[in-house]
Amino acid sequence: MKLTERFTDEIEYKGQTIKLNLAFDNVLRVRELLQDDVFSGAEKLLILFEMLVKNANGLNFSFNEINQLIGFIFDEILFPKKGSDGRSHFDFDQDAAFIYASFLQDYKMDLFEMQGKLHWEKFLALLEGLSDDTKFKEVVSIRAQKIPAPTKYNQEERKRLIELKRIYRLKNKKPSLEEADAVLMSISKALKKSYKKGR
Incomplete structure (x- = not known):
């Protein structure tokens, strides 16, 4: 632009x-x-x-x-190719409600009323410029965030992030290897605990 x-x-x-x-x-x-x-x-x-x-x-x-x-x-x-712009972390269809609510929150703009009026490039610029406290940016941030390596201090934080990633995962995208490993690790720990209790 x-x-x-x-x-x-x-x-x-x-x-x-x-x-x-x-x-x-x-x-x-x-x-x-x-x-x-x-x-x-x-x-x-x-x-x-x-x-x-x-x-x-x-x-x-x-x-x-x-x-x-x-x-x-x-x-x-x-759709000019301009390198990675983070679009792998959202989907226009799946995130439509988040985008709508976020435009209303930040710009007081009802996207239904803007149909046929708002130019595609303006829409993309406004989408990119949404503030971090909007639901859309929050969800994109959760998807982009890496799960930290496990320590004895961050078990609850890891568990919370894994659950948020599960809730907001893009339906057409498989979990990353990192996310799959984190889930398997948490399952493994839960099984070990239940095994120890059963002994």
Whole structure:
């Protein structure tokens, strides 16, 4: 984002002006479509073209040209690769309620009322700028936090963090090796205690 430039809602392609629909809710629907198993790849491409290009009906492009255009929009405008930005620790669908509540808390902004109005890049900038005391940032912080090595002083803290990580774990993501080891270790300790008591 540059404050000296306007958002790229229009691009030139094959000598024609492409008018884009980059409202945040539209881009989130695009993400949902990509994960949908109902449509074939070709069908998705044509639907994406209609979703993202406001003047799609007035354009006469071949299937290959549409494919190239959508690829450009994805790679250069919507999801440019800028290195790791922590997105592995949240999911737009699973965390929708946390995002909604956090925007309301920090910005007094109702995201339902902003559908069709709030630009995708503005949405991402505001999401990144949420304060640490919002629920969204709290949950992301829990997921990103490493479980400390066990000592005789931190058993309760480890137990609490393991439980929080279990509660807020991303559904489409397997527990890390570190988390799995920590859970196995706590199970092992519990079994040893019950074994000693039984003797």
